[in-house]
Amino acid sequence: MLTLLTFPGSFGAPSHSPYCVKAMCLLQMLGLNWQPEYMHDPRKMPLSRLPVLKDGDQLIPDSAHIQMHLEAKGVDFNAGLSELEKAQAHALVQMTEAGLYNILVHDRWLVDASWEHTRAKFFKAIPWLIRGPLTRNLRKGIRSKMMAQGTAQFSESERVEHMKRDLVALSAQLGEFAFLFGDAPTAADAAIAPVLDMILNLPVETAARCLLRSWDGLTAYVVRVSDAIYPGAQPVKLSVAA
Numbered sequence: 001m002l003t004l005l006t007f008p009g010s011f012g013a014p015s016h017s018p019y020c021v022k023a024m025c026l027l028q029m030l031g032l033n034w035q036p037e038y039m040h041d042p043r044k045m046p047l048s049r050l051p052v053l054k055d056g057d058q059l060i061p062d063s064a065h066i067q068m069h070l071e072a073k074g075v076d077f078n079a080g081l082s083e084l085e086k087a088q089a090h091a092l093v094q095m096t097e098a099g100l101y102n103i104l105v106h107d108r109w110l111v112d113a114s115w116e117h118t119r120a121k122f123f124k125a126i127p128w129l130i131r132g133p134l135t136r137n138l139r140k141g142i143r144s145k146m147m148a149q150g151t152a153q154f155s156e157s158e159r160v161e162h163m164k165r166d167l168v169a170l171s172a173q174l175g176e177f178a179f180l181f182g183d184a185p186t187a188a189d190a191a192i193a194p195v196l197d198m199i200l201n202l203p204v205e206t207a208a209r210c211l212l213r214s215w216d217g218l219t220a221y222v223v224r225v226s227d228a229i230y231p232g233a234q235p236v237k238l239s240v241a242a
């Protein structure tokens with residue numbers, strides 16, 4: 001059986017990492033038997049990150065590599081998409097992982113009121129005595145990364161302006177479809193909806209959460225994706241290469 005090494009869930013999501021939820025959705029779409037193995041500390045993992053897929057004695061880190069590994073088994077997560085649609089899907093996933101994902105991380109870790117909840121949920125397994133110094137250090141590291149990457153250098157209104165453009169692009173692609181590329185979920189939905197879901201479910205009202213909650217079409221889209229491909233959903237009928 002395939003095993004997904006993943007962070008546990010929080011704030012209503014099956015994992016607190018959108019990349020772990022993306023991998024869960026891909027596995028769920030596949031309809032094969034798989035099980036989660038929850039971890040809190042990824043430092044011993046191949047890239048020191050989660051998710052990691054365990055397939056026999058192989059460890060596959062990175063959600064994109066997990067997708068490629070599953071595709072190599074003959075599954076097509078983008079069945080029926082034209083070459084242009086595949087290119088658009090790729091661009092939207094990259095946009096989400098470079099933009100919206102970093103806004104999520106920023107609002108979870110660097111907004112003080114939100115951080116109280118993030119710390120309590122993400123680090124509840126860490127003994128209380130060392131939780132303070134450990135999480136202070138981790139938060140410092142995230143702040144440096146967010147400064148280097150740029151998200152933390154912007155004002156809140158600038159971040160929201162950037163976010164709006166990403167949401168406009170996603171909304172335009174969604175149009176009247178149920179999923180981003182039609183009436184069936186594809187790999188792009190597995191990657192993008194978990195990020196939106198986690199922004200919608202930030203524990204406090206940040207400008208990003210407020211903006212996304214006002215976007216009815218995208219809010220309803222996230223519910224459709226979670227009903228269709230989050231763990232527990234029925235497998236989607238995927239085409240398998242001959």
Ligand SMILES: N[C@@H](CCC(=O)N[C@@H](CS)C(=O)NCC(=O)O)C(=O)O
Binds near residue numbers: 048063
């Ligand atoms: N590009 C990777 C990104 C995975 C990633 O950044 N995971 C984060 C959690 S969202 C992680 O494990 N960070 C290290 C940590 O939390 O210690 C993927 O697509 O899987």
